[in-house]
Amino acid sequence: MSNDHRPRTYFDAIRVTREILATSEFILNPGPLGLENRLQGEAEQLVAAAYRSAKGQSISRMDLYARAREVFPENAGEALLSMAALRAAGRPLQHVTGIQQFLDHEYVVGPDVLIPRPETEVLVTTAIRELSKCESPPVLGLEIGLGSGVVSIELLARFSGLRMVGSELVREARERASKNAERILGADHKPAERLTIVEVASPLSVWDPFESALRTDRADFVISNPPYLIRGNEAEPDVVNFEPEEALYAPAEDPLYFYRIIAARGREFLKPDGRVFVEIPHERAPQIRELFEGLPGGGWRINVFSDLVGRERVLVANIM
Ligand SMILES: C[S@@+](CC[C@H](N)C(=O)[O-])C[C@H]1O[C@@H](n2cnc3c(N)ncnc32)[C@H](O)[C@@H]1O
Incomplete structure (x- = not known):
């Protein structure tokens, strides 16, 4: 030019x-x-x-x-x-x-993190709405897979008494989330104290990092937009060519991997009235619902919410 x-x-x-x-x-x-x-x-x-x-x-x-x-x-x-x-x-x-707007803030993004999506705004606004209905505001939340940090940071910005513990597999993403938290929340909101970022040793590991970080503490909620694609032809070329693999593909060629593990063990990390918020691929909504509802012994009450184009996008599981 x-x-x-x-x-x-x-x-x-x-x-x-x-x-x-x-x-x-x-x-x-x-x-x-x-x-x-x-x-x-x-x-x-x-x-x-x-x-x-x-x-x-x-x-x-x-x-x-x-x-x-x-x-x-x-x-x-x-x-x-x-x-x-x-x-x-x-x-x-x-x-x-180098920027993506997400709800109220501009996030610094790059090839090392998933570009935050409008669908994930539905996950966060659903969580904010549901948590705001509780008698007392949430004090501890867990996020699986921080990426750029959008989910945890928006929740921290919304609930002043909240502390988040967020796991992330990729080092560059952990750094990105930490910098976004400092920039967006500002020193007054004590980002370093309120967002604890924990490393994950392998893509298959989901709860291990929280076991050591929490000890006996129990959380008000778990939230996640986990990787849920399997390799093949499920994503647009734009996504496959430019987004980090770790953010797209579920481990073990199992698109339900994270949902399965969250449904099976989520309660161990939650208070008795705790809940789970997960973003879901709409085409697998019935299977994911079944994972939570079909557990031996039951234990989860499910609500599913749709995104702006009417696709089932967010599953909320409450401990019964
Ligand atoms: C779909 S992205 C979501 C990122 C961000 N929360 C968002 O909504 O934009 C999933 C994130 O999970 C991370 N991840 C993959 N496997 C993980 C694991 N076993 N434990 C924690 N994070 C993991 C990926 O590196 C990626 O950053």
């Missing part, structure tokens, strides 16, 4: 980026709002990211338009053209901008 294409104004920056993205063979899926809106939205995010990388400070969408006729900083223009080219060549938007 030559410097002649460098945008002169903020308006130009959005227009030029949009034109570059429109030529991409990788951005064909219109998304829920249609292709035009998707291209416009991605262009705005790239312009904001280029501005941030050049100036070291954020710019809101409103400011992009308020400055439409002003000169777009020259070094931001150069950064923008490289970012737009990467995106047009198929790199996920969030890997180019």
Whole structure:
């Protein structure tokens, strides 16, 4: 891309980026709002990211338009053209901008963590809603598979008296979650004290790290968006090519692996009125429900909630 294409104004920056993205063979899926809106939205995010990388400070969408006729900083223009080219060549938007919005906050993401999904916002908002109905606010929660930290951090931001213990297999993801917690929660919320991050020795290990971290403490809830794919043709190429394997594939070629283990042993780590919140693949919802309900001796009361397009997405299991 030559410097002649460098945008002169903020308006130009959005227009030029949009034109570059429109030529991409990788951005064909219109998304829920249609292709035009998707291209416009991605262009705005790239312009904001280029501005941030050049100036070291954020710019809101409103400011992009308020400055439409002003000169777009020259070094931001150069950064923008490289970012737009990467995106047009198929790199996920969030890997180019380094940011994903999740509920109330912006999370730093990269190739080492799953890009947080809107479906997981349903998991978190369901947990917040259900936990808010309890007589007393939760004080201890466990998360299996922190990734970028979105789930635990949003819960910590919502419940001021909560402490979370979160496990994560991948070292880079543990570091990412810790940094996101510091940045988003801020020093006043004591992120280091309130989020304990525990290592996991192998993909097959689920409860071991919590056994040593908790000793005799029992949690109010367990929450997880576990890996639930099996290798083969279950995911889009975009996902398979760019997301970390550990975040996608369940161990032992068993897509129900985590659900099976959570259903079987979750109670041991919970208070008598504790509960489990898990994100589920909608096409396996009946099997997962059966895992919890069909345990010898019973013990779980189940509710399943749907996402914004009506697919069963979150299972809540209450100890009976
Ligand atoms: C589907 S991602 C979810 C990440 C994040 N919670 C979210 O919702 O965006 C699953 C995460 O679990 C981690 N993981 C895989 N096996 C694990 C295990 N046995 N124990 C703990 N974490 C594990 C992966 O590295 C990945 O970060």
